[in-house]
Amino acid sequence: MTDMPRDLAEAVEAYRTGMAAEVVLLQALDDVAGEQRSVSLARAFDKFEQPATERDRLTAELASLERSMRPVRDWLASRRHDAEQVPAFAEASSLHEQALTIATRILGHDQDALRSLREVTIARRAALARLDQAGTTLAAYRRVTTPPGRSTFVNQRG
Secondary structure, rough: OOOOOOOOOHHHHHHHHHHHHHHHHHHHHHHHHHHHHHHHHHHOOHHEEEEEEEHHHHHHHHHHHHHHHHHHHHHHHOHHHHOOOHHHHHHHHHHHHHHHHHHHHHHHHHHHHHHHHHHHHHHHHHHHHHHHHHHHHHHHHHHOOOOOOOOOHHHOOO
């Protein structure tokens, strides 16, 4: 889609084709985002790498496709009234709406995954704080139970 179409019908068809490709990529991204959400909710972070790599690949493809469609999209936007008269425009618009719906769903998956990750981070920090407090308490206990100047097995061995 690097060359500009010669007329309105060609531009609408190029846009329709591009939107169909975007929908396919977004559906694949939705699947991957759903998998990332499931991994996050299950806290199976060892399984996060593969979907993250696939998502990076799909996102790069989507960005590239979107960049190549930008001139046609802008050109059609400047001639929207005329473009609406081309029969394929209705399908292109429907695909555009479908793409927005899928993108919204992906963002929902991401919000769920991020919420789960934040919960894990908070729980981890709380566990670390409890562990630190337990260590401090144990050190205080050791100071109280060990008479001054008296060597113990722990003091000799470290």
